Amino acid sequence: xxxxxxxxxxxxxxxxxxxxxxxxxxxxxxxxxxxxxxxxxxxxxxxxxxxxxxxxxxxxxxxxxxxxxxxxxxxxxxxxxxxxxxxxxxxxxxxxxxxxxxxxxxxxxxxxxxxxxxxxxxxxxxxxxxxxxx
Numbered sequence: 037x038x039x040x041x042x043x044x045x046x047x048x049x050x051x052x053x054x055x056x057x058x059x060x061x062x063x064x065x066x067x068x069x070x071x072x073x074x075x076x077x078x079x080x081x082x083x084x085x086x087x088x089x090x091x092x093x094x095x096x097x098x099x100x101x102x103x104x105x106x107x108x109x110x111x112x113x114x115x116x117x118x119x120x121x122x123x124x125x126x127x128x129x130x131x132x133x134x135x136x137x138x139x140x141x142x143x144x145x146x147x148x149x150x151x152x153x154x155x156x157x158x159x160x161x162x163x164x165x166x167x168x169x170x
Contacts, residue, residue, distance in 0.1 A: 044130070046077055046084045047138040049160040055142040059124060062144075066121045070142060073118065073126075077139075084137040088114055088130030096120070103127065105154055110168040111161050113140065115148060127157055131166040138164050 060067040073096065077084055086092040090100050099117040106113040116126040125148045127141040140160040147153055 043081045044085045044135045044137045046081065047136060047164060048074070049138060049140050049164060051156065051160065052139050052142055059142060063124070066124045069118065069120045070124070070126075074139070087116055087126075087128040087137050087139075088112065090114070100128075103154075103157070105149075106157060106161075107169075109158075110170075111158065112166065112169050113157055113161065127153075129157075129161050129164070129166050133167050134165070136164070136166065138166070140164075 056067060056070060059070060077087075086094075086097070087100065090102060092100055096118055097116060098119045099115075101115050101117075103113040103115050112130045112132075114128045114130075116128055118124070118126065123145045125143055125145055126139055127143065127148065128137060129140050130137045138160075140157050141148075141153065143153055
């Protein structure tokens with residue numbers, strides 16, 4: 037298998053567009069940072085793989101943490117914290133079998149762990165065709 041075949045594909049859930057609109061209204065600085073971050077993801081597939089690696093951090097990503105509520109259901113979902121965007125969280129998912137990484141949502145930390153957000157993430161995970169962890 038070639039290096040290109042091993043790389044992950046990047047996707048975003050449809051709801052991320054509305055998340056970004058909301059972020060733009062509430063926090064223009066965070067919105068600008070997210071636009072740059074997503075553009076970098078689209079152009080660097082290796083960075084996409086890092087979004088589901090709990091050991092990864094760099095000068096942009098401060099922490100990648102499994103979302104325990106969904107990991108216990110065998111859904112491979114993570115919360116990504118970025119240095120420049122304090123109270124906002126990027127919620128990602130990875131599917132090793134199909135080699136896909138996706139942004140499921142961009143939420144303020146005050147709502148990232150809510151029951152409604154958890155349900156939204158479940159639906160996004162399924163809609164994108166991600167498989168449960170083995």
